[in-house]
Amino acid sequence: MSKRSSGTQLHPYVTFRLSGTGGQGLILAGRLLAEAASIYEGLNVVQTNSYGPEARGGASRSEVVISKGEIDILHSPVIDTLVCLSQQACDAYYGDLSNTGLLITDSMLVGVVPTARAVEVPVTELAQTLGNKMTANVIALGVLVSLTGIVRLESLKSAVAARAPKAFLELNVKAVDVGFQAAAAVVGKWNAKRRSAIPDYSHIRG
Amino acid sequence: MADATNQTAEPVDRHSWLRGNKKFPHMWCPGCGLGTLLNTVIRVFVAKGYDKNETVVISGIGCTGRIPVYVDCNTLHTAHGRALTFATGVKLAKPNLKVIVFMGDGDAVAIGGNHFIHAARRNIDITAVVVNNSTYGMTGGQHSPTTPLGMKAPTAVTGNIDPPFDICNLAVAAGATFVARSTIFHYQQTFRLLSEALEHKGFSVLEVVSHCHTSFGRINKLGSHLDMLKQQRDHAVVFTPELDVEKARAEGKDLVIGLLKKDATRPEYCDQYEKLVIQPSQAKQNRGGV
Amino acid sequence: MVTTAAQKPILLSGNEAVALGALAAGVRFYAGYPITPSTEIAEVLAVELPKIGGKFIQMEDEIASMGAVIGASLAGSKSLTATSGPGFSLMQEHIGYAAMAEVPCVIVDVMRGGPSTGLPTKTSQADIMQAKYGSHGDYPSFALMPNSVLECYTLTIKAFNFSEKYRVPVILLSDEVIGHMRERVVLPDPATLEIINRKAPTEPREWYRHYPDKTTGIAPMASFGEGYRYHVTGLTHEEHGFDATSQEVAKLLEKFKNKEIRNTKELTMCESFCMEDAEICIFAAGSVARSARQAVRILREKGVKAGLLRPQLVWPFPKMPVEEVYDQVRFILVPEMNVGQLRKEVERLRTNMRVKVKGLNVLNSVMITAEQVVERVLQIDFRSGSESEGGTSNG
Numbered sequence: 001m002s003k004r005s006s007g008t009q010l011h012p013y014v015t016f017r018l019s020g021t022g023g024q025g026l027i028l029a030g031r032l033l034a035e036a037a038s039i040y041e042g043l044n045v046v047q048t049n050s051y052g053p054e055a056r057g058g059a060s061r062s063e064v065v066i067s068k069g070e071i072d073i074l075h076s077p078v079i080d081t082l083v084c085l086s087q088q089a090c091d092a093y094y095g096d097l098s099n100t101g102l103l104i105t106d107s108m109l110v111g112v113v114p115t116a117r118a119v120e121v122p123v124t125e126l127a128q129t130l131g132n133k134m135t136a137n138v139i140a141l142g143v144l145v146s147l148t149g150i151v152r153l154e155s156l157k158s159a160v161a162a163r164a165p166k167a168f169l170e171l172n173v174k175a176v177d178v179g180f181q182a183a184a185a186v187v188g189k190w191n192a193k194r195r196s197a198i199p200d201y202s203h204i205r206g
Numbered sequence: 207m208a209d210a211t212n213q214t215a216e217p218v219d220r221h222s223w224l225r226g227n228k229k230f231p232h233m234w235c236p237g238c239g240l241g242t243l244l245n246t247v248i249r250v251f252v253a254k255g256y257d258k259n260e261t262v263v264i265s266g267i268g269c270t271g272r273i274p275v276y277v278d279c280n281t282l283h284t285a286h287g288r289a290l291t292f293a294t295g296v297k298l299a300k301p302n303l304k305v306i307v308f309m310g311d312g313d314a315v316a317i318g319g320n321h322f323i324h325a326a327r328r329n330i331d332i333t334a335v336v337v338n339n340s341t342y343g344m345t346g347g348q349h350s351p352t353t354p355l356g357m358k359a360p361t362a363v364t365g366n367i368d369p370p371f372d373i374c375n376l377a378v379a380a381g382a383t384f385v386a387r388s389t390i391f392h393y394q395q396t397f398r399l400l401s402e403a404l405e406h407k408g409f410s411v412l413e414v415v416s417h418c419h420t421s422f423g424r425i426n427k428l429g430s431h432l433d434m435l436k437q438q439r440d441h442a443v444v445f446t447p448e449l450d451v452e453k454a455r456a457e458g459k460d461l462v463i464g465l466l467k468k469d470a471t472r473p474e475y476c477d478q479y480e481k482l483v484i485q486p487s488q489a490k491q492n493r494g495g496v
Numbered sequence: 497m498v499t500t501a502a503q504k505p506i507l508l509s510g511n512e513a514v515a516l517g518a519l520a521a522g523v524r525f526y527a528g529y530p531i532t533p534s535t536e537i538a539e540v541l542a543v544e545l546p547k548i549g550g551k552f553i554q555m556e557d558e559i560a561s562m563g564a565v566i567g568a569s570l571a572g573s574k575s576l577t578a579t580s581g582p583g584f585s586l587m588q589e590h591i592g593y594a595a596m597a598e599v600p601c602v603i604v605d606v607m608r609g610g611p612s613t614g615l616p617t618k619t620s621q622a623d624i625m626q627a628k629y630g631s632h633g634d635y636p637s638f639a640l641m642p643n644s645v646l647e648c649y650t651l652t653i654k655a656f657n658f659s660e661k662y663r664v665p666v667i668l669l670s671d672e673v674i675g676h677m678r679e680r681v682v683l684p685d686p687a688t689l690e691i692i693n694r695k696a697p698t699e700p701r702e703w704y705r706h707y708p709d710k711t712t713g714i715a716p717m718a719s720f721g722e723g724y725r726y727h728v729t730g731l732t733h734e735e736h737g738f739d740a741t742s743q744e745v746a747k748l749l750e751k752f753k754n755k756e757i758r759n760t761k762e763l764t765m766c767e768s769f770c771m772e773d774a775e776i777c778i779f780a781a782g783s784v785a786r787s788a789r790q791a792v793r794i795l796r797e798k799g800v801k802a803g804l805l806r807p808q809l810v811w812p813f814p815k816m817p818v819e820e821v822y823d824q825v826r827f828i829l830v831p832e833m834n835v836g837q838l839r840k841e842v843e844r845l846r847t848n849m850r851v852k853v854k855g856l857n858v859l860n861s862v863m864i865t866a867e868q869v870v871e872r873v874l875q876i877d878f879r880s881g882s883e884s885e886g887g888t889s890n891g
Contacts, residue, residue: 007769008769008770008792008793008796009793010793010794010797031507031678034507034678034680035507038505038507038679038680039505039506039507039680042505043680044679044680045507045678045679045680046677046678046679047507047677047678047679048673048676048677048678048863049676049677050617051617071679072786072787072789072790072793072866073786073787073790073865073866074673074677074783074786074787074863075673075787075862075863075865076865077865077867
């Protein structure tokens with residue numbers, strides 16, 4: 001029992017929270033982000049969920065912690081990137097966002113945005129345009145990856161492709177692109193100062 | 207069908223099924239029906255030529271629960287009311303074993319009522335023998351879920367107000383595919399029905415109406431064990447499809463015995479399990495999102 | 497599924513890892529009743545067991561599930577059930593039976609908020625004492641607490657090994673966070689795993705005793721249908737399973753006790769982290785130990801000499817390592833998601849009255865964070881500096 005302790009060093013890590021209502025596919029989205037980071041980027045991840053008793057309609061959230069080192073954070077009170085697909089989630093969780101953190105909202109579903117730094121993308125509307133409302137979660141991931149660079153676009157696409165049913169594979173991979181481009185389009189209109197407030201996590205994957 | 211009076215088995219064969227070295231005399235009261243039933247059970251095993259190593263006798267708690275102690279095969283004395291759950295595990299894990307479960311009335315349909323109806327629903331190949339003496343004998347004669355209305359017990363001193371279960375009706379309704387009733391008095395009937403129940407593929411229930419002259423009989427002034435056996439004889443009427451149950455009851459024949467249900471068409475649970483193949487296409491259904 | 501998954505990094509949830517660990521250990525029978533947050537274990541095994549000739553059955557309740565598990569184990573199958581608090585309470589009758597009749601089996605309790613129906617989708621560690629004392633009477637209790645997805649896999653195998661070796665029911669105390677969280681894991685090569693199967697009897701069949709008195713408490717075990725015709729009972733019994741005399745009763749209970757105390761070396765499973773020079777010990781198990789380990793890192797960064805002692809096997813309780821800690825540190829902090837179940841056990845072993853034992857008891861069903869642990873340590877440490885040497889040591 002007296003083994004020398006290893007792993008005593010503190011490693012940098014980032015925390016993501018995907019939130020909304022049950023049925024929007026956010027727990028699965030958390031899993032996809034975690035798979036993209038762990039299987040396709042070789043990073044360590046801890047992905048946890050929190051949800052109510054209802055299968056549909058209740059509050060739902062998924063958290064992903066990503067680091068190169070060992071992760072011992074099963075629940076983080078401070079969030080680096082928060083994705084909100086409902087007003088209720090945004091109201092509840094904005095307080096947990098770190099001062100330098102990034103807020104991504106669905107501009108169609110979140111009317112009252114608590115900060116001017118938020119990136120508002122109409123993900124549900126884009127999903128409907130794409131022909132399937134169920135792809136909103138994947139579009140949101142495309143937005144997240146586009147802005148933060150936490151994983152490479154190909155890694156996210158591979159993770160989505162590995163889990164999508166065959167008949168919907170193309171649609172879901174396309175949804176990643178739609179989100180990725182939509183985010184770039186929104187931020188592209190911003191001036192350089194405003195854009196510089198968006199954190200870049202690409203250093204986490206080294 | 208072997209006849210009880212015409213058995214080829216030698217007495218020495220019957221004794222070989224008993225754990226005689228340690229456990230006799232048995233612990234039941236003199237005159238108790240369980241001794242007679244044990245005798246019948248052993249005779250059936252011998253007549254059927256069962257392999258002791260492949261036979262499992264399981265029981266719950268109570269006077270009836272002591273039956274396995276005396277039988278030289280694989281024996282399992284479980285917790286009160288739970289015999290059928292253990293039996294389900296044994297049978298499903300090793301379907302080649304012959305599993306027979308002994309329970310009392312309280313054991314089977316009070317504390318174990320849920321397990322009883324679910325074992326019947328699954329139609330798993332187990333024979334359940336429910337010895338119904340209308341009372342909790344081992345704890346001193348309290349009223350049970352089969353105590354008739356108005357009968358007395360230490361926990362129903364002015365007469366029972368809980369309507370009783372009809373164990374066989376319950377078994378039929380829950381989906382048991384072989385249901386029969388006999389009494390301790392009707393020894394040959396019990397032999398024949400038990401033989402048939404053991405050969406039936408599926409969940410078979412044999413209710414054996416017994417007597418507890420020590421507590422139930424004494425409190426209700428029903429006489430000695432012999433008197434109570436005579437009551438079994440006098441109240442019994444053999445079931446036939448033509449039997450007018452109401453008419454028979456009016457004539458004092460309120461104990462319908464014999465084979466009440468037999469359905470060989472319903473699939474047995476372990477057989478169904480063996481056919482279980484999970485198709486990859488069934489494993490996942492999806493509506494378009496991931 | 498198990499072999500292809502091995503040695504390649506995969507993202508796995510704790511509950512899935514329990515199911516895969518059970519399969520690697522050789523599970524051939526599962527009986528259970530659906531309950532949040534344990535259901536994924538049943539769902540994986542419902543698919544996998546029929547493929548390998550194993551049996552899966554959904555029973556009418558948890559009492560029945562445990563009964564079926566014991567029956568199947570007696571018939572020779574390695575057997576498993578999984579549940580959460582309310583179901584675990586229902587299983588206690590048969591957990592005592594399995595201990596009394598010495599039937600190997602594994603029970604997974606994915607803890608959720610309690611008492612009663614409590615918080616089905618939230619976490620807790622409040623079943624630790626139920627894992628020890630849940631059933632009536634004195635019986636040997638074995639309980640493992642995984643702190644990661646990988647340990648859900650490895651400790652499930654360990655649970656089967658202990659159960660088969662010692663002929664006891666073994667409990668795996670997971671919790672909602674561990675059960676549902678996903679981590680990147682590389683499962684060990686199946687060829688490297690130690691898998692223990694119950695010892696088959698070697699004596700002639702007529703000499704076989706199902707419950708022989710062995711000083712180590714470990715006896716070979718035959719299964720139903722193998723030609724050894726023995727009697728199994730929940731009654732206190734002698735070596736053949738028949739009614740015991742009063743001397744035989746004492747002998748049986750002594751034997752149960754020996755299962756724990758004669759095998760302490762193997763039954764002490766503790767991990768220590770930064771304990772070499774620690775002045776402060778954080779004693780934590782399961783999911784909370786993860787936050788505690790992060791807290792130790794943060795404290796070390798601040799120059800505070802903290803370390804972590806983590807029991808993987810909480811029952812039998814790790815007596816020796818805890819007693820050693822009392823000779824080393826200034827105080828012990830026990831963070832846990834209950835009102836102090838582990839802390840009381842730590843306090844019970846106190847050999848040095850100057851060492852304080854303090855708790856951090858988070859009861860709001862939200863996972864304890866590293867920051868909370870750090871804050872509590874600094875709070876106590878500040879006080880201990882200002883207090884006189886003879887300061888009180890109440891938790």
